[in-house]
Amino acid sequence: MRRNERGSALGYFLAALLGAVLGGLLVVNVTGKSRTPVAAVPPPSPVKETAAVIPNPTGAESVAEAVKQVGPAVVSIDTRVMPKRAEVPDIFRDFFGDHGSPMPQQGKGSGVIIDARRGYVLTNAHVVKDAREIKVTLPDKRQFTGKVVGQDEQSDLAVVRVSGSRLPQANLSAAGPPPIGSWVVAIGNPFGFENTVTVGVVSATERDITPEPGRTLQRLIQTDAAINPGNSGGPLCNLKGEVIGINTAIFAPAQGIGFAISSAHARTIVEQLITQGKVVRPFIGITYTLNTPEFRDYFELPTSDGVIISDVVAGSPAARAGLQRGDAIVEIDRVPIKKMEDLQKEILKRKVGAELDLLVFRGKESRVVKLRTAEMPANLPRPGQMQREMP
Template sequence: MKKLCTNAIIMFLFVVSAATSTTAAIPDVSAASQSAVVRAVKLVGPAVVNIDTTYTPKRTGTIFDLFPEFFGSPMPRQGQGSGWIYDGKNGYIVTNEHVIENADQIIVTLPNKQQYEGKVVGADRLSDIAVIKIDGTNLPSLKLADGDKPEIGSWAIAVGNPFGLQNTVTVGVVSAMGRTIETSDGRRIEDCIQTDAAINPGNSGGPLCDINGNVIGMNAAIRAEGQGLGFAIPASTIRTIVPQLIKNGRVIRPWVGFAYADMTPRLARRLGIDYVEGVIIQVYRGSCAEQAQLRTGDIIIEAAGKPIKSSEDLEAVVKPLGVGDKLRITVWRSGRQYKVVLTLCEMPPEY
């Protein structure tokens, strides 16, 4: 029994010694990471702004509008969000479109408390991106991160002004890429970054940055039904949309002129037609699709020489094209194949 106890003590001392040795060999990663985050925040902070908006609702056209002396005029509404300086030389600031939507007045406050009146240069509802301009020059600005997509698991630093608090910072990681989100006001934003960095309502429009202080995305939305889920518009989208807004005041998108859905056996039965693998379309009146002699009920089975078996196949073919480009399409109609050439047009604002 005594020998057993002695052996146990020796074994215990060996384990403790090994554990101590192992612990001592591990570098202090947390301190290094913390220092890197602090450096990134110091780089980003001076270029993050607060955006205050005022919006006066239009009269509703009801009987109450006939008696303003009794019912009064619509009361102005206040809004708040974040933004970041995209071009400090020319005073261009990027934010979410929903932050400045319908605003009658925009006030931009820099971290040094200096205020400017902002003017909308361009706004795009589909991507939820807007550009505003202030008279300031030689302002600190942020750089978009190189590459199209950050790595999953890499640092994500969200900076903004939730509830009007200057430069509030939350830190997390990039959890996933390519997410499609639907916001509370009905927007459907594609190809978003998912992060566990806390994104509060006032953070909308603020930058989501990497450990080097470069912008990997723009804070866009939170999921009310689940904590720990935040989303950001990726830098690749910002890189495409913002120059168009600055140049044209709007985004010029190519349009095929039809709505579409995957053809399935169940859908074929409902429509009373034979099942053919492809994408069934609904043609909009007066569109380029109608001009190309496409018809509602046509099933696209080939485009640009590639078989079309799903909506994703069609979108992959159309995505690289621009306004005025031609797309050769093969459709199945009434038991026969037809070939058409579709010239893509500009997407109307109502779509």
Template sequence: MIRDKSLRTTVIGILAALVLEAALLGGLFLYLPRENFNPAMAATSGTQNVKSAVAPVGTDIIADTVTKTSPAVVKIETIQKSTYRNDPFFNDPFFREFFGSQRPYNAQPDVSQGMGSGFIISEDGYVLTNEHVISSADQINVYLTDQEKPLTAKVIGADEELDLAVLKISSDEKLPYLQLGNDDDTLVGEWVIAIGNPYGLDHTVTAGVISAKGRPVQVEDRQYKNLLQTDASINPGNSGGPLLNLEGEVIGINTAVNASAQGIGFAIPANTVKSVLETLIENGKVSRPWMGVYIQTLNDDLARRLGLQSSQGAVLSGVVAGSPADKAGLKQGDVILAINKEKIADAGDITNVIEKSKVGDKITLLVERDGSQKNITVTLAEK
């Protein structure tokens, strides 16, 4: 026991200092990757090296990416003129009798405006956005970051099923543009950046990660089959804007929001866009093959009711009148067992075959009808 108070105080101070130093070194061991830890470096460099080791995505990386890509992101304003709106007086019987069949002189056309986002993909002014952003628009205005007055845009091509549209604007100068990346190389958990105009707020930037890939999503009457999911905030007005990786490449087009949840947004993969981009520019649309049937996957119960010995295949629950299937002789209740000698396990197999085919292709179906099997050839038409 140390009786001298000053000596005891000194010893306690030394012990406290040793404990504090051990705690600091222990913290370094916790935060530094084991293979990169160097005690000498930690002792001389302090916490700055710890920060760089655990935060490879520095605050400047996102800011630099935004600075580099933002000039190519545009605001899209749409104007739609509909029929004359009803004048409140014209609904009154007295005024209807007074004016007869004439519409009151003060009736005004109903003009509605919409807002969305897009981005330039070539220096000569091609712009990508969502189809639903420009659908039914009579006039499309595109606002560049460095110009107050908008440029009038022309629709070059659009596809409702994929929710994609290509616009064209004209400028006397070469325009900044973004590159489409390869979303196959993007991993779940990677950082992404969304730039757009939510609620009309120009060039709003949000950041997050890729939450999932290959999401099928139903949004109102649209069925998206393969979307990227992100927790970067995407709100009304973001539609059509780019989802970027940290290299500044577009890996998706922001398109859908789950309004009932927080931190869930969706984007059309860049590779989906690239697969149809040339077709949209050259032809203005995407041609899809069509057979004209409604299909249902067989199960044991349905197979028993139809008197089938096996539940393999898919049954036609309906045939569209005048469709290629109708013209080929297919009927409701037919069971498709194979297409081009490839067995059909369920309704999804038929859909996959049609989607991979081209307009004008002939496909041979092995069909079971009334206990017997036969081959029927269908020539696919344009949807």
């Protein structure tokens, strides 16, 4: 009996040792060329309760099915951009020499086919900006020459057209914001790795971000699905296989903070880009910042509500109405302005040519300023380019 017990114990020991060695050999370093064995983590002690697992809300095949529906319509977009030649005075050109035209630059992004019959591809405006050549590649390796139908820098959306038959198509959802915490899938071509799929959740909706002065991207979906350079213009989809957003930006200092333009907002932009080649927006011609107690005291205002005008575009409705830097706008058509985005949202609700009543403070004096909105220029001057003196 003792020999059998001893033999059994030895057998268990050898089996455990062999399992540990094999387990260690199976965990390898795949980041480089070498495959160095890494020690396996010892198994935990048995517990009575079942270990927690990451939930899959609708079944193991949900992500795969969503990718199966949307993936074939996700394209890679390669562009060729010719940088503008620097304007150099002849005296310096003669001294330093003329090195000829600048070298063309290559760009890469993603897109999604939203209309197979007409060959419309939705992507980001910054993906195709100033592109002289556009090459669109499908997952089935077919390649087409793309032509920009329309682009809108303000929303960072563009529509590119390709001529081809039997094109796949993805469904651009018309629904409102997705539920926060719901699962989403991002598909694109980050760093040229074609048809890369990442998974995350909706972290927030209706986000507004300002990627550069004078331009605000609105109604964005925030997600922790990995988004990298090259993902721009690719779809963010739900587990039903519907495109709910167009991936457009990341918050570089952090991890897991990416943004997509909501499909509901994108649909309104796409319709205008296809029919008009541009987006028509109302415009009054100011840039502004949120009022604060410091601004209130500096401009001798009676309130710290509203926004402070920081620049006025020459020749704009605001300039013609006599608005100036330092004026505080506290109401628009009797709607209080409490946050930065309130003024823009109220203006965008109007059509071009609509009349507005602005309650404005200049120092301690209040006045109602009437003006009519104009069409926002295609090349809207940035704050640094705006004329600071009133005409």
